Amino acid sequence: MEEKQLLQGLQARQESAFKYLVNTYQTKVYNTVLAIVQNPEEAEDVAQEVFMEVYESIEKFRGDAKVSSWVYRIATTKALEAYRKRKTQKRWGGFLSSLFGENDEVIHHPVDFVHPGVVLENRERSTILFKAIGKLADNQKIAFTLHHVEGLSYHEITEVMQLSLSSVESLLFRAKSNLRTLLKDYYAKEVN
Amino acid sequence: MEKHYNNEEAIERTLQSLEGIQPAEPNPFFYTRLQARMEQKFVKKTGWQWRPIYVYAALGLVLLLNFATIYTLTHTPTKNTSTVDSFANEYGLNSVSSLDTN
Numbered sequence: 084m085e086e087k088q089l090l091q092g093l094q095a096r097q098e099s100a101f102k103y104l105v106n107t108y109q110t111k112v113y114n115t116v117l118a119i120v121q122n123p124e125e126a127e128d129v130a131q132e133v134f135m136e137v138y139e140s141i142e143k144f145r146g147d148a149k150v151s152s153w154v155y156r157i158a159t160t161k162a163l164e165a166y167r168k169r170k171t172q173k174r175w176g177g178f179l180s181s182l183f184g185e186n187d188e189v190i191h192h193p194v195d196f197v198h199p200g201v202v203l204e205n206r207e208r209s210t211i212l213f214k215a216i217g218k219l220a221d222n223q224k225i226a227f228t229l230h231h232v233e234g235l236s237y238h239e240i241t242e243v244m245q246l247s248l249s250s251v252e253s254l255l256f257r258a259k260s261n262l263r264t265l266l267k268d269y270y271a272k273e274v275n
Numbered sequence: 276m277e278k279h280y281n282n283e284e285a286i287e288r289t290l291q292s293l294e295g296i297q298p299a300e301p302n303p304f305f306y307t308r309l310q311a312r313m314e315q316k317f318v319k320k321t322g323w324q325w326r327p328i329y330v331y332a333a334l335g336l337v338l339l340l341n342f343a344t345i346y347t348l349t350h351t352p353t354k355n356t357s358t359v360d361s362f363a364n365e366y367g368l369n370s371v372s373s374l375d376t377n
Contacts, residue, residue, distance in 0.1 A: 105306045113305075114298040127301055131309050138313070200297035208285075208292035231293045259290065266289055270282045 086150055093141045105134055108151070111233065112158045114200070118232040119162035119224065120169070121196035121213055129165045133158045152242040155235075159225045159243070166217075198232075215265040223258035226251055 084092070084103050092100025112133050117126035136157050144153055201209040216224060222244070229235040229243060240251045302308075363369050 102306060105309060109305050110298050110300050113301040117299050123299075126299075127305075130301060130305070131312055134309055135313060135316070198296065199299045201293065202295045205292040205294070208289040209296075212289050212292050232296060233298070262290060263286060266286045267282065270285050274282065 087146075089150060090144070090146050093137075101134075101138060104137065104150070104154075108154050109134075111151070112154065115155065115158045115228060115233055116162040116165075118198065118213070118216070118228045119159065120165050121217060122169075122194075125165060125169070126162075129161050130158075133161050136161065148242055152239070155229065155233075155243040156245075159229070163221055163225070211266070211269060212262070215262050215269070218265055219258055219261055223254050223261065226254040227258040227262075230255060 084100070089100055089104060093104065109130065113126055113130045116129045116133065117123065120126050120129060133154070137154060140157075144150075195210045196213050197206055197210055198213065216227060219227065225244060226240055229240050230237070235243070237248060237251050237255075240246075241248050244251065246254075
């Protein structure tokens with residue numbers, strides 16, 4: 084289906100258009116969200132919410148950008164929201180539990196995230212990397228994920244993030260630099 | 276020094292660990308589950324009373340009441356004159372008033 088046709092179909096609330104959109108983008112959305120929330124059940128949940136948002140906000144989309152850019156934008160926004168929410172819940176969950184005298188229990192069980200698409204021999208290292216990615220600032224996290232997990236080009240990332248090419252380049256440079264620092268700390272502790 | 280070198284190598288290898296990554300796929304029947312969730316949301320948002328069957332039933336009831344009312348009104352003889360007469364009798368308005376100047 085052509086982009087214009089798809090947009091018209093979506094605005095007319097045609098099920099065939101919406102179904103086509105979901106089938107075309109479900110893997111892209113799920114994969115992007117998964118890399119950010121780092122939990123498969125949550126990623127599925129958020130991915131559904133992304134398409135619900137697309138459906139509900141189609142009138143707002145002027146068609147001045149590609150449908151894919153718009154969908155990726157909603158996906159990254161919702162993924163970050165979910166990630167932040169879970170982090171806050173963990174923090175408060177721990178606080179409330181300590182109030183009720185359940186200090187002994189480890190409140191959140193940090194399950195090591197394994198992305199199913201990573202090459203087998205890299206799985207262990209990628210788990211360490213994803214932990215570090217989780218600690219990046221939002222925009223760096225998005226840019227890094229879109230490029231290294233989704234394989235988007237710098238140009239495509241500018242369309243999703245609505246930033247200039249130099250801004251995207253800067254984000255990716257800083258992301259890598261910060262990851263290096265985080266990994267340095269990690270491996271230094273590991274040795275000790 | 277060797278430790279430091281090994282760490283550097285480990286860092287680089289970790290940074291490269293996403294090379295060749297394949298996209299993760301959602302569970303099968305993603306669209307079906309999405310549809311179900313959206314339908315559920317619609318019912319929740321607007322309430323069970325807005326489900327089509329209830330809307331049609333309510334409309335049907337209103338129409339029925341309208342027809343019944345119209346039928347009742349058109350088939351019942353009006354008792355207007357008798358009502359007016361009895362009212363007039365009660366207040367002595369039938370006879371000519373002594374206050375009439377003619």
